Amino acid sequence: TDIKLGEGVRELGGLCVLGSERHESRRIDNQLRGRSGRQGDPGMSRFYVSVQDDLMVRFGAEHMEALFAKLGDTVIESKTVTRSISGAQRRVEGVNYDARKQLLQYDDVMRQQRETMYDTRNFILENDDVHAVIHDMFKRVISDIVAAHFNSEARDQDLNELIAALDGIGFKGVVRVEDIEGRTENDVVDICLNQAWSDYEQKIEKVKDKVLPIEKEVSLRMIDRAWSNHIDTMSKLRDGIGLRSYAQSNPLQAYVTEGxxxxxxxxxxxxREIVAFCMNIRVVDGPEQEA
Structure with missing residues (x-):
């Protein structure tokens, strides 16, 4: 907003802008200068700088302190001083730019995760039948369990541990040792998935119209709860990630990887939570069946 000169001000030389220090940003200084001499009006601007100013203390006053101390309270007007101050401003602007850039890079990690999560949530929200999504979750859970407990040289003890892990998530009695003995990992996943999904389908067959809305509601509820907890975890990670620089590691890269x-x-x-819920659904026989 232009500052209108009052009566008699023009004759006295117009508006005079006095700055008690230089701002970290040259743009702010230029905006202050621009308040005077607007649209042909007379005016002037002058900045007074001390080596004790924050800008000078942080960026570039060391080589000038001796000169200032020698001259005492004498006013110094020199292009060398002006260039030094401008150089300090350029350096601090560069530091601030790098800080903003890094901030955006940190934010970009959460942005990508947020988009992925919202896409999943919106798909469930907009579709009445999320049975296919539940099937994908079955496959993921079973694949993770098999990968953690199975190898090509698995012994009976290893296979029993695999079966116990499946039982623990709700896949009770899905397979026996003889069903998967000597099989490849992919075969074991397919066998377990087909049997588990078949068992689930048979269990809800008579009440499927009631179970499908429950699948949707439970999925949304568990997604929201997990996402809320994840945001808190990521916030704590970000608060402490700067300490990784002391271990000679890149904090941003560590944040990306761990995030x-x-x-x-x-x-x-x-x-796992949704699959466990589905496998533990109890169907009650009666006049009005419930899931």
Whole structure:
């Protein structure tokens, strides 16, 4: 907004802008200068700078302190001083730019995760039948369990541990040792998935019209809860990630890597909780069947 000169001000030389220090940003200084001499009006601007100013203390006053001390309270007007101050401003602007850029890079990690989560949530929200999504979760959970407990040289003890892990998530009696003995990992996943999904379909067959809305509601509820917890976890990670620089590691890269791992863990947790809920649904026989 232009400052209108009052009566007699023009004759006295117009508006005089006095700055008690230089701002970190040259743009702010130029805006202050621009308040005077607007639209042909007379005016002037002058800045007074001390080596004790924050800008000078942080960026570039060391080589000038001796000169200032020698001259005492004498006013110094020199292009060398002006260039030094401008150089300090350029350096602090560069530091601030890098800080904003890094801030955006940190924010971009959460932005990507947020988009992925919202896409999943919106798909469930906009579709009445999320049975296919539940099937994908079954496959993911079973694949994770098999990968954690199975290898090509698995012994009976290893296979029993695999079956116990499946039982723990709700896949009780899905397979026996003889069903998967000597099989490849992919075969074991397919066998377990087909049997588990078949068992689930048979269990809800008579009340499927009631179970489908429950699948949707439970999925949304568990996604929201997991995402809320994940946001808190990512916030804590970000608060402490700067300390990684003391270990000679890149804090941003560490945040990206660990943030991705935390997101993957969250997605696995969501799948496990939803699958466990589905496998533990109890169908009650009666005049009005419930799931």
């Amino acid at each position: 991705f791992n935390l997101f993957e863990d969250m997605m696995r947790t969501i799948s």
